[in-house]
Amino acid sequence: MFNIILFGPPGSGKGTQSERLIAKYHLKHLSTGDLLRSEIAAQTVLGMEAKKIMDKGELVPDEVVIGMINSAVDNNPQAKGFLFDGFPRTKAQSEALDQLLSAKNTAIHVFLSLEVSEEELVKRLSNRGLTSGRSDDTNEEVIRARIAEYHKKTSIVADYYQQFDKVVKIKGEGTVEEIFNRLCFEIDKRLS
Ligand code: B4P
Numbered sequence: 001m002f003n004i005i006l007f008g009p010p011g012s013g014k015g016t017q018s019e020r021l022i023a024k025y026h027l028k029h030l031s032t033g034d035l036l037r038s039e040i041a042a043q044t045v046l047g048m049e050a051k052k053i054m055d056k057g058e059l060v061p062d063e064v065v066i067g068m069i070n071s072a073v074d075n076n077p078q079a080k081g082f083l084f085d086g087f088p089r090t091k092a093q094s095e096a097l098d099q100l101l102s103a104k105n106t107a108i109h110v111f112l113s114l115e116v117s118e119e120e121l122v123k124r125l126s127n128r129g130l131t132s133g134r135s136d137d138t139n140e141e142v143i144r145a146r147i148a149e150y151h152k153k154t155s156i157v158a159d160y161y162q163q164f165d166k167v168v169k170i171k172g173e174g175t176v177e178e179i180f181n182r183l184c185f186e187i188d189k190r191l192s
Contacts, residue, residue, distance in 0.1 A: 001106040002027070002081035002191065005088070006183075007158065008114030010146040011121040011128075012172045013179060017114070018085040020180050025187065028079040030072050032065045032087040037134075055135050057145030059089055059153060066096045073100060084108075089154045094161070110190055111161040112183055114172030118147060 004027065006014045015031060022029040036054065039047030050060045069087055076082075088094040101107050116124075122143055129137030136142055161167050168186050172179055 001079070001104075003084070003101065003106060003108050004081070004187065005084045005108055005111045005161070006114070007111055008172060009116065009118075009121055009150045009154075010143070011125040012114040012116045013124075013176070014085045014114065016176055017180060017183055018083055020176075021183060021187075022083055024184065025081070025083075027081045027083040028076050029083050029085060030069060030087065031085040032060075032068060032089075033085070035068045035072065036060060036065075051135075055142070057136060057142040058149055062090055062092045062096070065089075066093060069097065070100060073104070081109075088157055089150075091156060091160055094157050108161070108166060110168060110186065111158070111166040112186060113158055113167055113169050114179070115169050116172040120173055121147060 002025070004021070006018055006021070008014055015033070018029050018031065021027065036047070036050045040051045040054075041047070046064065050064065053060050065087060069084075073082065084097070088097050098107070122140065125137050125143045125146075126140060128134065129139075129143075136146065158167055170179065170182050170186065
């Protein structure tokens with residue numbers, strides 16, 4: 001198994017690059033943002049609760065997302081590996097993920113961190129808000145709250161993986177193709 005965490009602030013391109021990476025490396029894509037949006041679309045109780053939190057730009061409680069990831073991993077026993085996108089976002093989520101993978105005799109192989117300036121993030125998310133219909137992208141105040149939440153609770157996740165020497169910083173500005181090539185270069189080094 002080969003497992004990757006694709007990390008970065010909101011709008012750094014995790015979703016965009018994940019699509020390409022799973023096509024190239026045949027990994028199972030697990031995006032907590034996508035899983036939460038499916039719950040919202042299906043109007044489940046979990047989805048309705050999560051929507052209220054996401055609309056404020058805050059993080060959904062750890063136990064909710066950890067539960068979703070546990071089930072998603074268990075439901076994919078044949079996977080060659082996982083690409084975690086938007087997860088983990090807190091230290092508790094990181095520890096839970098490590099335990100979950102170690103119970104399956106595997107681990108995270110690389111933590112790829114997309115680095116993008118705040119002004120570029122706001123520009124990308126506001127642009128996406130014009131067409132995506134995503135309520136958390138339409139208001140600049142909410143976008144800035146998501147970035148603040150990232151600095152407060154999520155950026156420390158990189159420190160957690162740094163202690164195991166797994167973090168690689170990737171310049172997340174440039175064309176989608178250029179960034180994809182930078183990511184593949186780091187993955188290929190570890191696969192060969
Ligand atoms: P997510 O769905 O994870 O999404 P994101 O952080 O907003 O965006 P991403 O980085 O994937 O950006 P994308 O590629 O789409 O989170 C949404 C919310 O869900 C969170 O705020 C939180 O409330 C909740 N949540 C999710 N996971 C959670 C967890 N683990 N714990 C608690 N809560 C959780 O790119 C953005 C835009 O940029 C797109 O329009 C794209 O086209 C554009 N773009 C991409 N690359 C570009 C490039 N190189 N140049 C120009 N534009 C580019």
